[in-house]
Each structure stands twice: as structure tokens, then as C-alpha cells.
Amino acid sequence: MMNNSLGRAYSQFYKNTKLMSQNLFRLMDTTIWPLTLLFGFVFLTRAINNDPMVVAMVVLGMIGWQVVQQTQMGIAVSYMDEFWSHSLTHLLVTPIRLWEFVLGGIMTGILKCAIVTVLFFITMHFAYGVSIPDPFSFFAALFFLFIFGISIGLINLAIIFPHSENAIFLVWTIPDILVIFSGVYYPLELLPDPLHSIALLLPSSHAFNLIKQPFGLASADWFSLILLSVIWLVGSWMLLQFSFNGAKKSGKLVRVA
Amino acid sequence: MDALVVQGALKKFSGKNGDTLALGGVDFKIEKGEIFGLLGPNGAGKTTLISAICGLIELDGGKITVLGKDCLTQKEEVSQEIGLVTGFAGLLQGLSVKDLLKYYSLLYSVQNFEKRIEEVLEQTGLAQKKDQVAQNLSSGFKQRFYIAKALLSNPQVLLLDEPTVGLDIKSAMKIRALIKKLSVEGKTILLTTHYMGEAEQLCDRIALINSGKIVALGTISQLKSLAKKPKAGLEEVFLKLTSEEGEDDE
Numbered sequence: 001m002m003n004n005s006l007g008r009a010y011s012q013f014y015k016n017t018k019l020m021s022q023n024l025f026r027l028m029d030t031t032i033w034p035l036t037l038l039f040g041f042v043f044l045t046r047a048i049n050n051d052p053m054v055v056a057m058v059v060l061g062m063i064g065w066q067v068v069q070q071t072q073m074g075i076a077v078s079y080m081d082e083f084w085s086h087s088l089t090h091l092l093v094t095p096i097r098l099w100e101f102v103l104g105g106i107m108t109g110i111l112k113c114a115i116v117t118v119l120f121f122i123t124m125h126f127a128y129g130v131s132i133p134d135p136f137s138f139f140a141a142l143f144f145l146f147i148f149g150i151s152i153g154l155i156n157l158a159i160i161f162p163h164s165e166n167a168i169f170l171v172w173t174i175p176d177i178l179v180i181f182s183g184v185y186y187p188l189e190l191l192p193d194p195l196h197s198i199a200l201l202l203p204s205s206h207a208f209n210l211i212k213q214p215f216g217l218a219s220a221d222w223f224s225l226i227l228l229s230v231i232w233l234v235g236s237w238m239l240l241q242f243s244f245n246g247a248k249k250s251g252k253l254v255r256v257a
Numbered sequence: 258m259d260a261l262v263v264q265g266a267l268k269k270f271s272g273k274n275g276d277t278l279a280l281g282g283v284d285f286k287i288e289k290g291e292i293f294g295l296l297g298p299n300g301a302g303k304t305t306l307i308s309a310i311c312g313l314i315e316l317d318g319g320k321i322t323v324l325g326k327d328c329l330t331q332k333e334e335v336s337q338e339i340g341l342v343t344g345f346a347g348l349l350q351g352l353s354v355k356d357l358l359k360y361y362s363l364l365y366s367v368q369n370f371e372k373r374i375e376e377v378l379e380q381t382g383l384a385q386k387k388d389q390v391a392q393n394l395s396s397g398f399k400q401r402f403y404i405a406k407a408l409l410s411n412p413q414v415l416l417l418d419e420p421t422v423g424l425d426i427k428s429a430m431k432i433r434a435l436i437k438k439l440s441v442e443g444k445t446i447l448l449t450t451h452y453m454g455e456a457e458q459l460c461d462r463i464a465l466i467n468s469g470k471i472v473a474l475g476t477i478s479q480l481k482s483l484a485k486k487p488k489a490g491l492e493e494v495f496l497k498l499t500s501e502e503g504e505d506d507e
Contacts, residue, residue: 095336251268
């Protein structure tokens with residue numbers, strides 16, 4: 001039974017990697033586009049402040065945010081490919097369960113995160129000698145950002161299920177909104193008071209504090225980080241289930257009438 | 258045991274203009290090995306019913322079982338027992354016939370899938386096309402692909418939703434021959450179609466559905482008797498029986 005579940009989850013990974021390998025343009029969102037963004041930010045940072053520590057903080061922050069982006073994209077794209085191909089019916093009549101589908105998207109997200117992280121780090125290490133001052137904190141932060149990426153992916157799916165194409169534009173903007181609150185490149189204290197309070201409710205802002213801590217720009221709050229990560233993950237999963245069941249009830253999952 | 262049992266299937270959809278009754282208490286049974294036709298005008302409830310059998314929508318009332326298993330509460334088991342063929346859904350873009358069949362084999366947990374893929378490719382006459390991008394196949398071969406996909410898990414029940422729609426005469430004939438062959442091999446088939454000749458040629462029994470309700474059910478000769486038109490074609494019988502129950506949904 002478990003083998004069947006893993007096989008069905010793997011089907012999504014198989015589909016996503018097969019599609020990536022057969023269309024090199026699909027690799028651009030894990031290579032060219034993130035690298036372009038990275039160099040843009042690094043050049044800007046160096047123009048303002050050429051301190052290697054500042055450059056390192058920006059680069060490590062960007063890696064962290066890419067983990068969120070690529071994870072949530074891995075989940076969402078797994079669904080969107082079926083949606084764009086109008087092949088959702090063929091997928092949904094199979095025995096695949098919601099959690100198996102999500103797990104397949106997460107597997108894809110892990111691969112995408114690994115590609116971007118390695119690419120960013122190697123490029124920046126050789127170009128600017130960027131290193132990780134506190135590997136434990138950094139990789140712990142990446143882990144929690146990965147969990148947060150899953151939560152965002154689940155929320156995106158929960159929005160897409162009942163609203164389909166109408167919701168896509170909203171879904172693509174969610175990470176851009178969250179990046180402001182997460183304090184990826186600056187201390188959270190820079191945010192105005194009401195925004196600062198909202199930021200503290202995001203596990204991502206605490207994870208980025210973990211990354212900024214060795215640079216003396218923040219202090220980590222492990223308790224909030226763990227608690228919020230769990231709350232967001234459980235909450236987003238419940239929201240997704242609610243949305244999926246609602247879409248099934250209303251017939252919006254697949255247009256049938 | 259019957260292969261498919263629909264009991265009091267009820268489904269309403271809410272919209273801006275109020276509720277629409279898609280299924281108003283549909284009842285029928287399909288015996289094992291039977292080809293059962295479900296005929297009705299557009300919007301009659303055929304696709305809604307097939308969606309409910311596949312567990313894609315939740316009924317507001319009633320129950321559907323496939324080989325004794327509940328379509329809603331035992332969706333995973335039921336999914337293994339049914340194969341859906343519909344030309345109204347697309348094909349995942351960019352993958353070859355073989356890759357797509359491998360993808361669906363993983364989804365259906367098909368054991369020894371390489372061998373099974375070769376078998377269904379042979380069975381549906383797609384072996385020569387296995388390396389082609391599925392999306393680029395002609396309409397006739399796409400239908401064959403859908404049948405190949407539906408057969409992967411060797412299901413007992415096949416749901417064929419207008420399998421010959423939009424096909425040229427030759428391709429449609431080949432698909433019909435394939436359907437007949439599958440029936441001879443013991444598959445239970447639920448077929449929806451707008452082509453009366455196809456229904457007459459293939460179906461053992463036919464249910465006429467209109468406005469979400471079964472208006473007539475029986476063999477072709479029984480339907481003709483019911484319509485009091487023993488010498489008429491199925492098309493005339495269909496028009497007579499469905500118009501008696503209300504207006505068509507154009």
C-alpha cells in the first residue's frame with residue numbers, strides 16, 4: 001500500500017522531470033532567471049556597499065528566498081501543467097490521493113532547490129569568495145524556509161482549486177508580497193510598526209533572522225520559528241483539504257456542467 | 258453482482274441564476290460484460306453522472322457502486338476498477354505516447370508496467386506511434402491512446418464518454434470495432450454517444466436521460482415499443498421519448 005502511494009507520488013516527480021528534460025526552456029526558472037536576479041542584486045549591493053559581509057548576507061538571503069520560491073513552484077506547477085494541458089480529468093480519475101500529489105510536487109521542489117542552491121553558492125563562491133559564516137544556522141534556516149515553501153504551495157493550490165485560471169495571477173504574486181514581510185535583505189525593524197507585527201507571524205521572517213544572525217543584524221527566535229512553521233504547515237494543509245472537498249462538491253474541480 | 262449500480266443519484270449545481278438540477282434521482286444497474294448506452298441531449302446529465310462514477314464530484318444524494326465498492330468512500334479501489342475514455346480532456350503536453358503511458362502506469366500502480374504498456378499498445382494498434390508526442394497524434398489515434406490509457410490497470414469497467422466524437426468514418430469504425438472486442442473480452446462498458454447508429458450497433462441496453470432523469474431504459478426493441486414506434490429508427494425513438502419529458506437543452 002505504501003509502495004503504491006510512493007509510486008503515485010513519484011509519478012508527479014517523473015512527469016515534472018520528464019517535462020523539464022524535454023524542454024530546456026523549463027530549466028530557465030531554476031538557472032538563468034534566478035542567476036540574473038542574483039547578479040542584479042549583487043551588483044547593486046556592491047555599488048552601494050562593497051563590504052564582503054554585506055554581499056554574503058544578500059547572497060545567502062537570496063538562496064533562502066529561492067528555496068521558498070522553488071518549493072512552492074514545484075507544487076503549483078505540477079498542477080498547472082495538467083490544468084494548461086486540460087488533462088486534469090485524466091489525473092483526477094486515477095487513484096492518486098491529495099497528499100500523494102503534493103508529495104510529488106515537494107520532490108520536484110527539492111530537486112529545484114538543490115539546483116538553485118548549488119548554482120548560487122558555486123557562482124558566488126568563485127566570483128566573490130562568499131562563504132557561509134554559520135553553516136548550522138544557515139542550513140536550519142533553509143530547512144524551515146523549505147517547510148514554509150510547502151505551506152505557500154498548499155495555499156496556492158487551495159486558491160487555484162475552486163478558482164482555476166482566475167486565481168493564477170494572484171498566486172504568482174503571493175511570494176512577491178511575502179518577500180517584503182520576510183525581511184530577506186534587511187532587518188525586520190526597518191518595517192513600519194503594523195507591517196513589523198505582521199512579519200513576526202511569518203516563519204520566513206524568523207528563518208531569515210537565523211541567516212542574518214551571524215552578521216549581527218538579528219537574533220534568532222527558535223521557539224517562534226518552529227511553532228509558526230508547524231502552524232502554517234498544518235493550517236495550509238487543512239485549507240487545501242477544505243478547498244479540494246469544496247471544489248469537488250461544487251463541481252469546480254473539473255468542469256462538468 | 259452487478260458491475261455498476263446507480264441508486265437515486267442526485268446532484269444540483271448552484272449558479273448565479275439559481276440551482277440547476279443536473280441529476281434528479283437517477284437509477285440503473287449495469288450487468289457484468291454488458292455494453293450499456295447512456296443517451297441524452299446536451300446538458301442532460303451524462304457527463305455529470307460519469308464524473309460522479311469517477312469520484313470527481315460528490316453527489317448530493319444517492320449512491321453509486323462499482324463492483325460493490327462505493328465511488329465516493331472507496332474512490333481509490335474504484336479508480337483501479339474503472340477506465341475512463343473521454344475526448345473532452347486533453348493530453349499532457351510534450352510527452353511521448355510511451356512516456357505518458359508510463360506516467361499513468363505509475364498513477365495506477367501497474368506492476369511490470371513495461372510489459373503492460375507494450376500489451377496495450379498492441380491491443381489498440383498504437384505500437385507504431387509509441388515514440389510520437391501524444392499531443393501531436395491525429396484525433397483517431399488520440400482516442401486509441403485514451404483507450405490504451407484506460408486499459409493499463411486492466412479495469413473491469415470502461416466509461417466511454419463520446420469516444421468517436423469528431424472522428425472520420427474510418428477511425429470511428431475502428432474505435433467501434435475495438436469497443437466490441439473489449440466487450441467480447443469481458444469488459445463492462447458504459448457508453449455515451451450522440452450517434453444513434455453507434456448506440457444501435459454496440460449497446461445491449463440503452464438508458465435515455467433528459468434533464469437529469471432517466472426517461473426510458475431497455476433494449477432497443479423495448480425502447481421502440483415504449484415509444485410505440487416499432488419500425489422507427491433509434492433517432493426517432495429518442496426524439497419521441499425525450500420530447501415527452503420536456504424541452505431539450507440546446
